[in-house]
Amino acid sequence: MGHPQIAAFARLANGSVKPTRNIFGQNTQIARSIHKFAYDPVKDEIVVPQFYSQEIEFFRGGANGDEAPVRVIKGPDVKLPNTDQLTIDPVHREVFIGVYNEYPRREFIAVYSLDASGNAPPLRVLEGPDTQIRGGRNGAQVAVDPMTDRLFVSGGGGRLLIFNRTDSGNAKPRGFLRAPNAGMGGVYIYPEKGLLFASVTPRVNRQAGGEGGGGGEGGVTAGVDDNRSYGQYSENKYLGVWSVNDTGETEPRWIIAAPPNGPLRDPVGTAVVDAKRQDVYIPDRYTNAIYIYHVPEIFN
Amino acid sequence: MAKIAFGLKKRSGFLIVGLLFTIAAVSVLSGSGRKTEATQVSKPVGQLVAVEPLPAADGEICLPAGASASTANDNGSLFELAALQQAPAATPQTRAAAPGVPSAAVKAEVANRRPARILKDSHPSYSAVAVDVTHNEVILGAENILSLMIHDRTQNTPPRALSEPKRIINGLNTELEYVCGVYVDPASGDVYAINNDTLNKLTVFSRQAKGNAVPDRALEVPMSAFGIAVDEKDQELMLTVEDDSAVSTFRKTANGSEAPIRLLQGDKTLLAWPHGITHDPKTDLIYVSNWGSRSKKAEPPAGVPRVGTLGRGFGKSNWPLSRAFNIPGQGEFTPSSITVYRRTAQGDTAPLQVIQGPKTQLNWPAALAVDPEHGDLYVANDPADSILVFKADATGDVAPIRVIAGPKSGIKNPTGVAVDLKNQELWVTNLSNHNATVFKLTASGDTPPIRVIRGAPEGTPTSTFINTRVVFDTKRDELLVAS
Numbered sequence: 001m002g003h004p005q006i007a008a009f010a011r012l013a014n015g016s017v018k019p020t021r022n023i024f025g026q027n028t029q030i031a032r033s034i035h036k037f038a039y040d041p042v043k044d045e046i047v048v049p050q051f052y053s054q055e056i057e058f059f060r061g062g063a064n065g066d067e068a069p070v071r072v073i074k075g076p077d078v079k080l081p082n083t084d085q086l087t088i089d090p091v092h093r094e095v096f097i098g099v100y101n102e103y104p105r106r107e108f109i110a111v112y113s114l115d116a117s118g119n120a121p122p123l124r125v126l127e128g129p130d131t132q133i134r135g136g137r138n139g140a141q142v143a144v145d146p147m148t149d150r151l152f153v154s155g156g157g158g159r160l161l162i163f164n165r166t167d168s169g170n171a172k173p174r175g176f177l178r179a180p181n182a183g184m185g186g187v188y189i190y191p192e193k194g195l196l197f198a199s200v201t202p203r204v205n206r207q208a209g210g211e212g213g214g215g216g217e218g219g220v221t222a223g224v225d226d227n228r229s230y231g232q233y234s235e236n237k238y239l240g241v242w243s244v245n246d247t248g249e250t251e252p253r254w255i256i257a258a259p260p261n262g263p264l265r266d267p268v269g270t271a272v273v274d275a276k277r278q279d280v281y282i283p284d285r286y287t288n289a290i291y292i293y294h295v296p297e298i299f300n
Numbered sequence: 301m302a303k304i305a306f307g308l309k310k311r312s313g314f315l316i317v318g319l320l321f322t323i324a325a326v327s328v329l330s331g332s333g334r335k336t337e338a339t340q341v342s343k344p345v346g347q348l349v350a351v352e353p354l355p356a357a358d359g360e361i362c363l364p365a366g367a368s369a370s371t372a373n374d375n376g377s378l379f380e381l382a383a384l385q386q387a388p389a390a391t392p393q394t395r396a397a398a399p400g401v402p403s404a405a406v407k408a409e410v411a412n413r414r415p416a417r418i419l420k421d422s423h424p425s426y427s428a429v430a431v432d433v434t435h436n437e438v439i440l441g442a443e444n445i446l447s448l449m450i451h452d453r454t455q456n457t458p459p460r461a462l463s464e465p466k467r468i469i470n471g472l473n474t475e476l477e478y479v480c481g482v483y484v485d486p487a488s489g490d491v492y493a494i495n496n497d498t499l500n501k502l503t504v505f506s507r508q509a510k511g512n513a514v515p516d517r518a519l520e521v522p523m524s525a526f527g528i529a530v531d532e533k534d535q536e537l538m539l540t541v542e543d544d545s546a547v548s549t550f551r552k553t554a555n556g557s558e559a560p561i562r563l564l565q566g567d568k569t570l571l572a573w574p575h576g577i578t579h580d581p582k583t584d585l586i587y588v589s590n591w592g593s594r595s596k597k598a599e600p601p602a603g604v605p606r607v608g609t610l611g612r613g614f615g616k617s618n619w620p621l622s623r624a625f626n627i628p629g630q631g632e633f634t635p636s637s638i639t640v641y642r643r644t645a646q647g648d649t650a651p652l653q654v655i656q657g658p659k660t661q662l663n664w665p666a667a668l669a670v671d672p673e674h675g676d677l678y679v680a681n682d683p684a685d686s687i688l689v690f691k692a693d694a695t696g697d698v699a700p701i702r703v704i705a706g707p708k709s710g711i712k713n714p715t716g717v718a719v720d721l722k723n724q725e726l727w728v729t730n731l732s733n734h735n736a737t738v739f740k741l742t743a744s745g746d747t748p749p750i751r752v753i754r755g756a757p758e759g760t761p762t763s764t765f766i767n768t769r770v771v772f773d774t775k776r777d778e779l780l781v782a783s
Binding site: 001002003004005006007008009010011012013014015016017018019020022024025026029031032033034035036037038039041044046048050051052053054055061062066074075076077078079080081082100101102103119137138193194195238241243253254255256257258261263268269270271272273274279281283285286287288289290291292293294295297298 | 401444496592593595607611625762773780
């Protein structure tokens with residue numbers, strides 16, 4: 001891509017509009033491609049993973065232009081070979097990183113203090129065969145619900161494994177969530193209402209050979225569409241909405257952008273909500289667009 | 301607006317409410333086929349304070365010290381305000397309400413609803429350029445619309461108009477996505493296109509290709525290949541690989557899963573998040589632009605196959621060692637640079653020249669183009685909105701001999717640059733202006749272009765995002781879009 005950036009757009013932006021500000025340039029130390037990032041409303045900071053420099057960067061909430069991060073978590077004690085998949089828990093002040101390492105083969109979740117800086121070791125690490133974490137080569141996707149203390153992690157086969165937020169070591173998941181005959185990716189949790197949003201890829205022409213390791217970039221819809229090369233789109237994708245309390249093979253309570261008329265082709269990113277306006281923002285990689293749905297029913 | 305209650309006094313009450321809600325949830329969901337961990341619906345958690353939504357506009361919010369009013373009032377996020385209020389020994393909280401189960405009719409209505417808004421730039425933003433002087437065509441990569449656009453080289457479009465392309469190559473069959481590097485064969489007019497990031501293909505199209513054409517050739521290349529340079533004399537094709545800080549060299553006619561014939565990678569190379577690459581046929585040197593960020597890697601032990609990023613190139617010789625072999629904690633930043641090597645350099649070979657330092661003005665230098673006749677090196681200096689020109693033998697912290705930049709030049713986030721020696725012209729793609737601009741090869745300073753190819757009328761705003769991820773900044777009511 002041309003260059004990595006974090007661009008800000010007015011809430012009501014529509015069509016092709018200029019960003020109100022744009023964070024990019026060598027002083028920012030950001031890297032391509034940012035597959036997951038977060039906004040911390042408590043400290044008014046933007047939290048960005050950087051997989052080249054193996055660090056977690058924190059920018060001022062109002063950062064603009066070629067502006068350096070205000071702090072980074074980085075160093076040998078951080079023990080991050082890769083930094084790609086990220087989520088934060090602003091309540092318990094934690095940042096979760098889904099990590100994949102080729103050799104030795106490791107997949108784990110490392111948890112750091114959201115207020116840490118410098119060469120800070122992880123608070124805990126969730127790793128081991130019993131965890132069943134299987135997110136693919138960009139690391140497992142991870143989402144956290146601070147209100148039920150649940151941690152959702154990619155588990156292969158399009159499943160989301162459910163852990164206790166504070167689980168560490170070789171802990172077994174307490175359950176899983178999966179859309180029937182489909183895979184889930186791009187997980188976002190809106191804790192206030194207990195809503196879990198995920199992009200859904202119906203299983204098609206599945207070939208033999210196990211559950212696969214992680215689809216493509218971002219570990220999206222792991223193990224689904226095995227006969228499609230990553231990058232190809234599907235007209236069957238949509239955004240599903242569950243309760244964070246749902247488990248097992250469970251239909252979503254709500255569907256947004258349903259096929260065949262829905263515009264989504266490859267919604268690899270995580271949807272987010274503007275709860276005040278009851279809007280849901282869905283980025284789509286293939287159409288290179290962000291679709292904004294007004295869905296008050298889901299929030300009421 | 302909602303009224304928020306904080307504190308210990310609400311704890312027992314909320315637990316009771318939570319218990320009642322749990323019972324209700326079990327009752328509603330039982331028999332529906334839905335599986336719910338009902339006992340967890342209202343599980344208290346340790347660090348939060350209580351939240352109680354009340355009818356709108358019936359009270360004021362008591363803000364904690366340090367919390368801005370806008371945080372509470374403008375976004376309505378009770379959760380965030382609760383987070384602001386948290387104390388080390390704060391009280392448990394229950395969710396005010398759990399999501400319900402809609403009727404089939406309501407669910408269907410929501411599922412089929414159209415988006416209220418769509419944030420999208422439908423006009424092409426040009427990322428890369430190559431000039432076919434034999435056929436008087438210019439090839440533009442338009443990464444935001446996953447296309448190649450071929451225009452007449454001499455086309456010049458007034459500010460309020462759009463340039464009509466001669467051909468567009470676009471569609472699923474083309475295997476084109478984020479086109480960041482293009483090359484045109486000077487003899488045949490074949491077009492080579494690099495897909496950055498999402499598709500692991502270098503695709504080659506004949507001059508006749510248009511529309512949803514199947515590529516004549518498709519070569520599997522490392523993840524995040526960005527720049528392309530070709531040595532016509534030795535029939536070699538060189539690619540920069542962003543993720544792995546490497547240069548991969550293939551036979552020019554390589555196809556399918558053919559392995560690279562050479563690899564330049566390692567600490568001594570000073571390759572650091574490389575982007576642009578150009579080959580000087582006169583000196584047989586290659587020039588590589590670096591954005592300065594890299595991680596150090598450990599070679600796999602004997603018997604462990606090499607594997608590229610995202611698993612590509614498994615077991616292939618000369619495939620770049622991927623970021624999956626990164627050594628934890630060894631990542632580093634260096635200032636942007638241009639490093640120079642013999643074309644045949646391989647392994648962990650140090651550069652012959654390094655252009656780097658504050659005098660160079662380099663900031664995320666993207667595409668490069670060399671003028672072998674005059675010994676000049678052209679650099680698309682993206683965030684600085686400039687084209688830098690260095691002597692090809694420059695090294696160290698040296699100032700450019702020329703800079704093309706300024707409002708008259710129209711240069712805005714240049715990512716592509718190409719030299720047309722036959723017509724003594726310089727081509728620049730401006731990612732944030734929907735255009736490609738043509739300058740005399742000797743241009744300097746704030747010089748207007750002599751011709752412009754426009755993907756949109758002048759002044760049309762561009763959102764410039766690609767492969768997006770989003771978060772919502774509740775303090776500023778803004779959508780943050782990462783690429």
